Amino acid sequence: MPRDLVPELHDVLKLTTLKHNFSDFDPYRSFAPSTPTWRGVLQHHCNKEFPAYPSDRDTFLLHAADGLAANFSRHAQSIQGEAEWTVHRLWNPRRVCDDERLSRPDQIREMLEFLGTDPSFAEFYSRYERVFRARSEDARPGMNITTLETHVRLAGRFYRFLRQASTLAVTDEEARTAADHGVQGVGDLLKRKCQEWRLHLLHCRVRLLTNPFRARDLNIFAALQEFLAEVNGTLGDNVLFSSTEELLLYSDTLDVLTSLRQLAAPKGIVLEVCRDLQRADMFSPNFRKPEFDILYPVLDASLAPPLCEICQMKQATRVWPDDYMALKGAEAEVSGGGRDLLCETCFSIRSRPSQLQKLAHWDEWAAGNVIWIRFGLDFFRLRTILGKLYLDYLRSFDPHTPEEKASVRFSLIAEFQHDYESCLADMRNRIIQKFGGERVEQILPDLFCIQAQAGTDAFVVLRCFLDSMNGFFPAFLGDVGSPLKVSLAYAGVKHPFFEIWRHWQAQEDELEIVAVGHGRLQLELRHLEKFLRLADHPFRQSALHNLAEISRVSQQLAELRFRSAEEKGERETFARLKEFLPLGLTFDGILTLAKLARG
Amino acid sequence: MDFLIYELTAKAIHLGERAKGNLFKPCVQTIPYSAITGALMHRFSQAGEGGIKAVGFLDESVGRNRVELLTYSPRDRVVEISKIPLQVEFLSDVLATVLVIANEATLRFPERFQIVLGGMRSHGFGSAGLKFREKRPAGSPRPGLLRVRLPEEEAAAFGIIKVQTPVFGYLFKPAPGTHSGVYVRALFEGSRVVGPEMLLQPQKR
Numbered sequence: 125m126p127r128d129l130v131p132e133l134h135d136v137l138k139l140t141t142l143k144h145n146f147s148d149f150d151p152y153r154s155f156a157p158s159t160p161t162w163r164g165v166l167q168h169h170c171n172k173e174f175p176a177y178p179s180d181r182d183t184f185l186l187h188a189a190d191g192l193a194a195n196f197s198r199h200a201q202s203i204q205g206e207a208e209w210t211v212h213r214l215w216n217p218r219r220v221c222d223d224e225r226l227s228r229p230d231q232i233r234e235m236l237e238f239l240g241t242d243p244s245f246a247e248f249y250s251r252y253e254r255v256f257r258a259r260s261e262d263a264r265p266g267m268n269i270t271t272l273e274t275h276v277r278l279a280g281r282f283y284r285f286l287r288q289a290s291t292l293a294v295t296d297e298e299a300r301t302a303a304d305h306g307v308q309g310v311g312d313l314l315k316r317k318c319q320e321w322r323l324h325l326l327h328c329r330v331r332l333l334t335n336p337f338r339a340r341d342l343n344i345f346a347a348l349q350e351f352l353a354e355v356n357g358t359l360g361d362n363v364l365f366s367s368t369e370e371l372l373l374y375s376d377t378l379d380v381l382t383s384l385r386q387l388a389a390p391k392g393i394v395l396e397v398c399r400d401l402q403r404a405d406m407f408s409p410n411f412r413k414p415e416f417d418i419l420y421p422v423l424d425a426s427l428a429p430p431l432c433e434i435c436q437m438k439q440a441t442r443v444w445p446d447d448y449m450a451l452k453g454a455e456a457e458v459s460g461g462g463r464d465l466l467c468e469t470c471f472s473i474r475s476r477p478s479q480l481q482k483l484a485h486w487d488e489w490a491a492g493n494v495i496w497i498r499f500g501l502d503f504f505r506l507r508t509i510l511g512k513l514y515l516d517y518l519r520s521f522d523p524h525t526p527e528e529k530a531s532v533r534f535s536l537i538a539e540f541q542h543d544y545e546s547c548l549a550d551m552r553n554r555i556i557q558k559f560g561g562e563r564v565e566q567i568l569p570d571l572f573c574i575q576a577q578a579g580t581d582a583f584v585v586l587r588c589f590l591d592s593m594n595g596f597f598p599a600f601l602g603d604v605g606s607p608l609k610v611s612l613a614y615a616g617v618k619h620p621f622f623e624i625w626r627h628w629q630a631q632e633d634e635l636e637i638v639a640v641g642h643g644r645l646q647l648e649l650r651h652l653e654k655f656l657r658l659a660d661h662p663f664r665q666s667a668l669h670n671l672a673e674i675s676r677v678s679q680q681l682a683e684l685r686f687r688s689a690e691e692k693g694e695r696e697t698f699a700r701l702k703e704f705l706p707l708g709l710t711f712d713g714i715l716t717l718a719k720l721a722r723g
Numbered sequence: 724m725d726f727l728i729y730e731l732t733a734k735a736i737h738l739g740e741r742a743k744g745n746l747f748k749p750c751v752q753t754i755p756y757s758a759i760t761g762a763l764m765h766r767f768s769q770a771g772e773g774g775i776k777a778v779g780f781l782d783e784s785v786g787r788n789r790v791e792l793l794t795y796s797p798r799d800r801v802v803e804i805s806k807i808p809l810q811v812e813f814l815s816d817v818l819a820t821v822l823v824i825a826n827e828a829t830l831r832f833p834e835r836f837q838i839v840l841g842g843m844r845s846h847g848f849g850s851a852g853l854k855f856r857e858k859r860p861a862g863s864p865r866p867g868l869l870r871v872r873l874p875e876e877e878a879a880a881f882g883i884i885k886v887q888t889p890v891f892g893y894l895f896k897p898a899p900g901t902h903s904g905v906y907v908r909a910l911f912e913g914s915r916v917v918g919p920e921m922l923l924q925p926q927k928r
Contacts, residue, residue, distance in 0.1 A: 337747070416887070416888040416915055417888060418888055418889065418890060418891075420891055423891055423908055424908070425875070425907065425908050426896075426905045426906060426907045426908065427893060427905060427906040428905055428906075429895075429903070429904070429905070429906065431893060431906050436740065436892065436893060437891070437892070437893065620747045620810075622747065623747065626749075
């Protein structure tokens, strides 16, 4: 029994140097498989240049999914020029791939023979991963901004979604009747359906109800990862983008909100939803008429005291640690004093066995400091910045390209996500390499706690970030701005993380360093390289110490001293510190830097 | 409906949330209905139950409403030992606006008066002065983001005609004549509502 049509394989011919419209396919015709998947390869276009067009419901839906997953609007094509077979990464133009397409007849025959075995996408991908990653989805100049892999994976999601969507029905009879009228008939049906179909686009911002007040409450981050895994598992085909802070989903009905609420509530998570209803033929990441929801767990109109001390949204029915000790008996490990009144959700999260073994150990290391670092991402800023980068790219072909041509589509967002995840993994490896595994606790893919031996370790972490950014997203270090945000806090190991977390929630700057008890500094990422270069200079420690100590008595006096720098020993150090001023640092920022730099 | 607008000033106030992990007691950065109404009810007890309804918000003047930390160790006087040190967040040099719904009882408030607001009173926190600024009609409601905290059940009393996207939390509602009460669901800052301009965050230009 043949496998159902595998939508991700609809563009396999793009892995070769053969023409996509089969015009030079004749020598290989005897190797053409006879599977539903091959039918998808043949019939997913509806254009007179192609030998076949959708003939049934499956191929019709594949054709529709292919359009939704394309990196450009099918209605707006004009740039002429040489084909670009490899992908141009808007955020990393220097990263150039080789053209990996299969060009030799034996390679093409082998691929077709393998396709004839009716493989799954995973099986096929494992063999041709390099080509999928290097080949641009669309080779036309200006259109080669996403990989074939991103496109086919996205098309697969849209295809499965369209097959199951209750309100977007296409019957087999409709598709076959349209096919009887040829290309025109199928084209008309698609046009009509795409005008009728409505899709909800939902941007969800993740908020934690269970705030991390004690070390054990950091379990909320494990719960967050479980939540994201469940969303990507159960609603995987509806997810267009996901990070630990944001989700972008689509659906034909708002029932998806109920599913999200059911997944989020037991994990102590609230979702702030911005949604937009769009026509399928105009489906894009732009929210034209946004509406807002907040997905809370069920909240009673009134609650008898006591209120949960963590979330303050439920009645406290548990006592920590008494109930935990009664539950666990001799196994119970409780550190820290005091009793907390908690609701069932916060209690269950705190009662989980902690995955963060190193952090628990550092807690006993009373004299030490730690660095908390989080790499955040803002989807809306990302969309704007990608639009600017795309416009610059298009204008490199035609300086008169209008702004509306540079529309950011879902495939570009998905392409970014791939590199974003690789960048986070790279950052993690660099941090571990610099500090050693024993000094690094990874809490989320984008949140780390590092045992620090000196304030200057903050600069080492930032150097890791900068190196990763240079490797993956050099464009975001330029004037266009960055959708990535860095939050770094240098604090005593016993300092409540909650305070840092709360502060991070309100951060607006691209980079903020908080030295708890000493101050903070903000910086745009375009200045980071220069900032670290200047920070690497050896400063005269006594001058920094004097400045820091004077500021404890009077900040104004410290600023006066800094500006005048009358002492001989201070002149050179302060002159060097003044080089930070053009980077946008305030005096407070300079002072924070001085305190970190003195160790 | 009219609002009586007062200017609130205080050296230091602590409008507390619950203590977190027995280590940290955060301070809210607005003046919730429960805190200001409770304080006014206490000051003008003759106004009667339900006679006073008020909310407040912090002004954004530079250098005012600084968030500071006080570390102190509550002492157990029975066994003569100090407990674990507690960090208490508080607001210093407070400047805020208080909106009181004008009615027969509240129109009799003096031009200037003192109230005691929030917690940590035995440590000198909470003494606040109120100065009458003006009486202003609530005006036509418009959509926007709420900048105050008030119980859901009091929204209509403040002229909120529609709650579009609520940001929920809970506020304490004392039971009259007792030291107990219940927590009632409340609309927090950031809720999308249609209501009087004065309750909403200024529109960004």
